[in-house]
Amino acid sequence: MTAADAILDGLDPEQRQVAEALHGPLVVLAGAGTGKTRAITSRIAYAVASGTWSPQSVLAVTFTSRAAGEMRTRLRALGAEGVQARTFHSAALRQLQFFWPRAVGGELPQLAPYKAPLVAEAAGRLRLPTERTAVRDYAAEVEWAKVTQVHPDDYAAAVARAGRTPPAGLDAAATTRLLTAYEEVKQARGAIDFEDVLVLLVGLLAEDRSVADTVRRQYSRFVVDEFQDVSPLQHSLLDLWLGDREDLCVVGDPSQTIYSFTGATPDYLLGFRRRFPSATEVRLVRDYRSTPQVVAVANGLLERAPGPRGQRLELLAQRPSGPAVRYQEHADEAAEADWVASEAKRLVAAGTPASQIAVLFRTNAQSEAYEQALADAGIPYVLRGGERFFERREVREAHLLLRGAARSGSGDDPAGEAARAVLSSTGWSAEAPSTSGAVRERWESLAALVRLADELPATRPGATLSDLVLELDERAAAQHAPVVDGVTLASLHAAKGLEWDAVFLVGVVEGLLPISFAETPEAVEEERRLLYVGVTRARTALSLSWSRARGRRPSRFLDGLRPAEAGAARGRAGARGERPARGKAPLPTTCPGCGRPLSTLAERRVGRCDDCPPAYDEELFERLRAWRLEQAREQSVPAFVVFTDATLAALAEKRPRDERALAAIPGIGASKLAKYAAGVLEVLTAE
Incomplete structure (x- = not known):
């Protein structure tokens, strides 16, 4: 041969x-x-x-x-x-850099790494709103106009033909002025953007x-x-x-x-x-990734799509049979997040690596509930879909500090030991923070660098800090981010091209899938394809879940797919141990102090907004924190694994006096009740 x-x-x-x-x-x-x-x-x-x-x-x-x-x-x-x-x-870019000096003359204009500052400057010139979300929407419209080859003067006609709506708060005329101003700002700065390269x-x-x-x-x-x-x-x-x-x-x-x-x-x-x-x-059409059960759901989604059948591919599963696809209904988003966290914990305990589990959602705003629930369950996680790893501010700063340390005399120190010493000065610690959001994201980024330093000797025996800096330089050039060992939280768009052993598709409700602003048949069908992409990310285990909070109903895309008895799953789940809501009432949605909607899961668990003063005894809260720290040290786990700050606040405010009342506190499941009930009740009743 x-x-x-x-x-x-x-x-x-x-x-x-x-x-x-x-x-x-x-x-x-x-x-x-x-x-x-x-x-x-x-x-x-x-x-x-x-x-x-x-x-x-x-x-x-x-x-x-x-x-x-x-x-x-x-x-x-x-x-x-x-x-x-x-x-x-x-x-x-490679071709442009080569040909520009000889064909045009001089150096290629500077490539702007980010579009947002230039867009914000253009918006400011026109006295348009410049808050972050508005600038993000403007930048997306700038990109659309350029990749579809629409000149600013033709923008109004182009969006009318495409059935596209200008960015929120702007009409076609204002957007035309913004596109023109953006080009003027770039020219004044001597800069080009990524679309300009093409x-x-x-x-x-x-x-x-x-x-x-x-x-x-x-x-x-x-x-x-x-x-x-x-x-x-x-x-x-x-x-x-x-x-x-x-x-x-x-x-x-x-x-x-x-x-x-x-x-x-x-x-x-x-x-x-x-x-x-x-x-x-x-x-x-031979699908080597997913089990027949997952493939059947994927095919079922496309079978129900309108349009020519010849454009659709019917997959043929090649893998052995696997577990049934699960459809799960919950009372509210918090119960849904708790169920996902408990299932993830069960999978990890059974041997599935956390990095082979994903929670996928339609919008990034949905991630917070799952961040909090996974933190409560002591499961590490990583957010995907934001800035590229090596473009994150904390990673760029850490990279510079590590390079500086290597040049100043620590270059021969062992990689892991030196990385810990340097990154400790940036706020990294061996203990993960108990909060979610930006603080947690920063810690995860730095923790990934520490893990990379620890793993480097396996490929570079005797790896030093200088070797680590060289490795980071090479990875940054190739955008080869280190693996973060945790459950992946990602939007469906960010999940494209990836795959996991177990996938949880969450929030599969009308208004999210399809999204509320998908008003045309074409837009709705793109939402169906988005769910199809999510389904086909799963190799073995697939769960689709939703909640009935605020009168929502399961997505129309599930019609004809989920078993007839799936709607009754909510009532049976507790008996099977699949839903950790344990009879709790749905979490409050408005603050009793000021009446403002509670916008985050942490606020809903505490029962008030962050702006209203706490209604609990702060000395009791500090005693609970001291007890939590003692438990964490004894078990050698991060403090948030015991209880999060939101759970401690709820305990201090509601003062449960027995296990029944304790079980009703958000963030306290059956395992935590068994492990911590006696100790926390002792603190609460000590007075």
């Missing part, structure tokens, strides 16, 4: 068909979990190993640094060194024949992953790279189109064979 033949060994018939189609246009419609990355990297490696392609002639592009990194790793393992695998922006390269390739010819001589084979997410601007760039040639392979799944709000469209994928009538089409 030759080296080239060995690459094809182990591929299924459809994957092998992809790998052997080396000439002409190729479209691969690949369902979730069907091994598309394996198929396309095997295709590239087979072409190189057989001598059909030169590795330097291949450009493979995708949409995230993580996906590009995975592609490069696989290609190296298959012996295809020299193949370029990059994101659209990375490939474009815009400028498109212009350069279209207007300078010598530049276009140079790029086309370099690259003659193109592979584009996640083609359903291509924007008009990216497609224009791809056309210019390709020229009049047809050696293009595109891979995608129209059922995973979830970024239309950013300008992505599946039209190029679905219309590929109209543009290239000679194209070969291969469908990958």
Whole structure:
């Protein structure tokens, strides 16, 4: 068997068909979990190993640094060194930096790492609101206009055609002025943004024949992953790279189109064979990721979608049978979060790594309840979907401090020991904070750096602080974040491209799935696809849950999927030990002091808003804190694992006198009741 033949060994018939189609246009419609990355990297490696392609002639592009990194790793393992695998922006920036001095002259304008400051300045010039949420919405609209190639003067007509609503608080005319002001601010600063990288390269390739010819001589084979997410601007760039040639392979799944709000469209994928009538089409439908039970739910979701059935891929499960998919109803969001935390704890105790469990939700605002519930249960977690790891302020500061320490004489100190010493000065401690939100996120980031320092000697024996700094430099350049060992909390959008052994899809209710502002049939169907993406992240265990709080009802997408008796699950759950609400009344939603809505889970557990003074004896609260600290030290666990501050506040305010009353306090489940009831009641009744 030759080296080239060995690459094809182990591929299924459809994957092998992809790998052997080396000439002409190729479209691969690949369902979730069907091994598309394996198929396309095997295709590239087979072409190189057989001598059909030169590795330097291949450009493979995708949409995230993580996906590009995975592609490069696989290609190296298959012996295809020299193949370029990059994101659209990375490939474009590399070319722009090379050609700009010779084609335009001078240095390329400075690339602004963040759009928000420039957008805020433009909004300020126009006396528009500049609070963080408004600036975020403005920036999203700026990005949409640029990737859909809409000039500011054409904005009003473009949003009307697209059925798109301008950012909150603005009309089309005001948004047009904002787009113009943004361009003026950039020009005054001598800066470009990430979309400009594509815009400028498109212009350069279209207007300078010598530049276009140079790029086309370099690259003659193109592979584009996640083609359903291509924007008009990216497609224009791809056309210019390709020229009049047809050696293009595109891979995608129209059922995973979830970024239309950013300008992505599946039209190029679905219309590929109209543009290239000679194209070969291969469908990958064998699902190697998920159990038949999970696959059945995924297929069921798409079966109920309107539109041509030929555009949808029916997955065929290849894995052995697994547990039934669970559908769970709860009284309110707090009970739902408690149930998820208790199930996560059960999975971890049974041997599932915390990093192989995910809680997925529609909006980032839903994360707080699950942060608090997991903290109550003593389960580590990590938030995904915010800033990239190495762009977080605390990580950048820590990186600089570690580099400074290495240069000032500590470079030869052991990596783990030195990292702890340096990061302690930034607020890191061995004990996790009992709070959630930004404080917890900061601690998790720094803790991930400490763990990386501890693990480094396994790959770099005798690793020193200097080695750690070098490792961080390399990882930052590749956006290769260290793994955080905890349950993943992520929005459905942020979960795209990832997978876990166990997935909890939470808040599956009308108003969230589909989201309330999905008013058109097209928008509603994108919400269905978003849920489909969430379902197909699960390998083995999948749970879908919702609460009846505030009159909500389960999502319409679950109609016909959940068993007829699922609605009665709420009543039976306590008997099975699956719902830790334990008969508690729903948590209050308004503050009794000022009448303001209680906006966070911590406020609802305490029963008042943060602005109102506590109604408990503060000396009692301090005694409870002292007791908690003693328990934590005895058990060598963080204090919040015993009880959170919100639970202590509720104890001090409500003063339960027996176990029955104690069990009604939010944050005290059966296991904590058994472990701590006697001690905490002793503190409460000592007077």
